[in-house]
Structures are given as structure tokens and as C-alpha cells.
Amino acid sequence: MVKYSNVTLDRTFAALSDPTRRALLAQLSLNESVSVSELARPFPVSLPAIMKHLDVLSDAGLITRAKTGRTVACRLSAGPMEEATDWLNKYQRFWSESLDRLVAMVEEDEE
Amino acid sequence: MVKYSNVTLDRTFAALSDPTRRALLAQLSLNESVSVSELARPFPVSLPAIMKHLDVLSDAGLITRAKTGRTVACRLSAGPMEEATDWLNKYQRFWSESLDRLVAMVEEDEE
Numbered sequence: 233m234v235k236y237s238n239v240t241l242d243r244t245f246a247a248l249s250d251p252t253r254r255a256l257l258a259q260l261s262l263n264e265s266v267s268v269s270e271l272a273r274p275f276p277v278s279l280p281a282i283m284k285h286l287d288v289l290s291d292a293g294l295i296t297r298a299k300t301g302r303t304v305a306c307r308l309s310a311g312p313m314e315e316a317t318d319w320l321n322k323y324q325r326f327w328s329e330s331l332d333r334l335v336a337m338v339e340e341d342e343e
Numbered sequence: 344m345v346k347y348s349n350v351t352l353d354r355t356f357a358a359l360s361d362p363t364r365r366a367l368l369a370q371l372s373l374n375e376s377v378s379v380s381e382l383a384r385p386f387p388v389s390l391p392a393i394m395k396h397l398d399v400l401s402d403a404g405l406i407t408r409a410k411t412g413r414t415v416a417c418r419l420s421a422g423p424m425e426e427a428t429d430w431l432n433k434y435q436r437f438w439s440e441s442l443d444r445l446v447a448m449v450e451e452d453e454e
Contacts, residue, residue, distance in 0.1 A: 238362060238365075241359075241360075241362075241365070242360055242361065242362060243360075244360075245356045245357070245359040245360035246356070246357070246360035248352075248356040248427075248430075248431075249352075249353050249354075249355075249356035249357035249360055250353065251349060251352075251353060254349075254352070254430070257434070261433070261434060261437060308434075308437055310434045310437035310438040310440075311438050313431050313434050313437075313438055314435075314438045316359075316431055317428060317431045317432065317435070319359075319365070320359075320424050320427055320428045320431070321428065322372070323368070323372060323419075323421045323424050324425075324428070326372060326419055326421035326424075327421040327422050327424055327425045329421075
């Protein structure tokens with residue numbers, strides 16, 4: 233039987249699979265702390281939809297939220313991305329190999 | 344308005360968010376070509392469930408399948424992982440910063 237459970241990786245990759253969530257993280261990478269309303273402004277979706285995306289990011293440990301009075305501020309918490317990158321890096325030689333094969337094919341065609 | 348659509352990244356991260364699919368890719372990284380029945384053997388799920396996972400991986404461009412007679416063989420196709428890694432690498436300095444902050448906190452506690 234294969235041992236293959238890793239809830240952190242599941243959550244990280246699932247959180248990153250949505251373009252709105254990736255764009256929210258990109259915005260948070262530009263400023264140390266951003267309020268939810270500021271974060272939501274550039275997106276063509278409702279504030280409740282953005283709040284749900286922020287819940288997913290928070291559950292995955294990719295953001296932290298702090299409430300001051302009536303304002304909720306979000307911060308990027310990139311730690312879980314490191315494990316995701318480590319997982320992907322194990323496959324690096326395979327994508328290099330694919331590229332090598334492609335280059336070889338193109339060169340053969342040119343001869 | 345934020346321009347943030349990238350279907351390839353959506354599919355790659357979604358495909359990688361499932362532990363069975365990651366384990367299938369890990370198996371394919373050990374052998375150049377593996378039949379579907381061999382691939383399915385170590386998993387405690389049904390063959391149709393594995394076939395569905397392979398569909399998701401194939402739609403994401405992470406595997407290729409070739410039929411010879413009655414056997415379908417799968418191969419790893421790691422290309423899409425490169426784009427996913429490139430996306431994650433843009434955040435590398437943020438996870439280093441988190442680690443630096445953690446180390447600083449631990450050192451402060453020790454003083």
C-alpha cells in the first residue's frame with residue numbers, strides 16, 4: 233500500500249489552483265498588510281466571494297488575518313509554498329529531459 | 344481590473360492537489376512507461392477511480408497515454424510543472440523572510 237497522505241500539500245495546491253486566489257496572493261506580495269476591502273477592489277467578483285477565497289487561503293496557511301476595530305488586514309504567509317516547491321523540484325530533471333528531447337527533435341528536422 | 348487568467352496553472356495546481364494523483368506521478372517518475380493496471384495496483388481504490396485520476400492528470404498535460412493492443416501505458420510529462428514552479432519561485436523571498444523572523448524570535452527567547 234502506498235503511503236501518500238499530506239494534507240498540507242493538498243491544501244496548498246488546491247488553494248493555488250484558482251486564478252483569483254493566486255491574484256490575491258500576488259497583491260499581498262506587493263504590500264506587507266492589506267485590508268480586505270482594498271484587496272477586493274480590483275476584482276470583478278463580490279466581496280463575499282473574495283471572503284470565501286480568503287478563507288481557503290487562510291485554511292491553507294497562505295495568509296494570516298488580523299482584526300483592528302472594523303478593519304481586517306491580511307498578510308502573506310508564504311511558508312507552505314516552500315513544501316510545494318520542494319515537491320515540484322523532485323521532478324525538475326523530467327521537465328529538463330522533455331525540453332532536451334524537444335530540442336533534439338527540432339535539430340533533427342533542421343538537418 | 345486584474346488580468347489573472349491562466350488555465351494551465353489552474354489545471355496543474357488542481358491536478359497536484361490530490362494525494363493519489365501525486366502518488367501516481369511519483370510512480371511514473373520511477374519508470375519510463377507503466378501500464379494502467381500496474382499503476383493502479385498499489386492503491387486502495389478501484390480501477391475506475393484511478394482511471395478518473397489519470398484523466399485529470401492527462402487533461403493537465405502531466406501524463407501521456409498510449410494504447411498498444413489492450414494495454415494502455417502512461418508516461419510522465421513534467422513540462423507543466425515548470426510553470427507551476429516558476430510561479431512559486433516568485434514567492435521564495437517571502438518564505439525565507441518568514442523563516443528569518445522565526446529564527447529571530449527563537450533567538451530573542453533564548454537571550
